[in-house]
Amino acid sequence: xxxxxxxxxxxxxxxxxxxxxxxxxxxxHATLYWYRQILGQGPELLVQFQDESxxxxxxxxxxxxxxxxxxxVDSTLKIQxxxxxxxxxxxxxxxxxxxxxxxxxxxxxxxxTVL
Amino acid sequence: AQSVTQPDIHITVSEGASLELRCNYSxxxxxxxxxxxxxxxxxxxxxxKYFSGDTLVQGIKGFEAEFKRSQSSFxxxxxxxxxxxxxxxxxxxxxxxxxxxxxxxxxxxxx
Numbered sequence: 001x002x003x004x005x006x007x008x009x010x011x012x013x014x015x016x017x018x019x020x021x022x023x024x025x026x027x028x029h030a031t032l033y034w035y036r037q038i039l040g041q042g043p044e045l046l047v048q049f050q051d052e053s054x055x056x057x058x059x060x061x062x063x064x065x066x067x068x069x070x071x072x073v074d075s076t077l078k079i080q081x082x083x084x085x086x087x088x089x090x091x092x093x094x095x096x097x098x099x100x101x102x103x104x105x106x107x108x109x110x111x112x113t114v115l
Numbered sequence: 116a117q118s119v120t121q122p123d124i125h126i127t128v129s130e131g132a133s134l135e136l137r138c139n140y141s142x143x144x145x146x147x148x149x150x151x152x153x154x155x156x157x158x159x160x161x162x163x164k165y166f167s168g169d170t171l172v173q174g175i176k177g178f179e180a181e182f183k184r185s186q187s188s189f190x191x192x193x194x195x196x197x198x199x200x201x202x203x204x205x206x207x208x209x210x211x212x213x214x215x216x217x218x219x220x221x222x223x224x225x226x
Contacts, residue, residue: 004158031212042119042205042216043159056213091158098212100147100166106158 002026004107006092012113018080021110025074025094031055033104034067034077037089049075050098082114117142117208119217127223128196136191136220138206147209148189150180153219154202162204165189176200198224 005024013019025032030051035043046065047057052072060067064083069075079086089109095102118141128134140146147166151159163174170182180191189206201224207214 041218042207043214044216045213048213093158100209100212103161103164104214106151106160108156108158 004092004094004105006090006107006110008110009108010111010113012115013082014115015084016081018078019082019112020076020078021090021092021112023075023077023092023107025092026105029094029096029105030072031095031098031102032069032075033093033095034075035091035093037091037109039088043091046077048098055098079112082112084114087112087114117146117210117215119206119208119215121204121206121217121220123220124218125221125223127225129225130198131195134191134193134196134200134222136204136206136222138189138191138217139187140189140206140208141187142208142210146189148180148182149207149209149214150174150178150189150191151205151207151216152176152202153205159205162191196222196224198226200224 007022032049034046037043046060047067048055049069067077091109092107093104095104120139149164150162153159162178163172165172165182172180178193203219203221205219206217
């Protein structure tokens with residue numbers, strides 16, 4: 001069964017360092033999402049791509065976060081510099097198209113700890 | 116803006132007993148509503164969704180949910196829980212193809 005792949009699964013870094021997370025969506029899925037899930041809370045959308053274009057990045061802290069999906073397939077989320085408050089689970093999801101009939105499939109996430 | 120409230124942070128239920136998880140939403144129009152489950156170390160899996168039509172929705176793993184517009188609720192139920200149902204459950208409301216999640220309810224199943 002096709003799955004959303006994410007790496008690394010766990011990342012420990014010190015504050016002020018740069019970190020990057022990678023996501024490979026299910027083949028053929030045009031829409032890709034990055035969510036941040038702080039412990040004890042539900043996921044919060046950071047950025048949404050349709051193919052290689054950003055559809056929504058209104059909740060992305062653009063002073064330190066960046067996201068790209070250059071060829072409209074896999075995607076990278078970067079944080080530079082990392083802060084203590086960035087410790088969270090970063091989830092990637094994909095769907096076939098941007099419409100409500102299409103389920104979002106989630107990857108296993110990357111657990112980030114900033115020391 | 117839409118929002119979701121899950122009043123119960125943690126529920127403990129005995130194996131074989133029934134389970135009901137509460138979800139209240141705030142949304143001006145007809146909502147798109149979802150329930151997801153997250154097992155430890157895993158991503159979220161869709162249990163069921165409501166867009167329109169029959170207000171009682173059947174999902175995977177024996178779960179069902181009922182949409183009640185008058186109460187702004189979309190509660191999740193399962194008649195008989197299994198130990199494998201221990202997980203975190205999230206209710207979400209959709210708007211403009213984006214999901215807003217509640218804070219989640221952690222379910223513990225005791226033998």
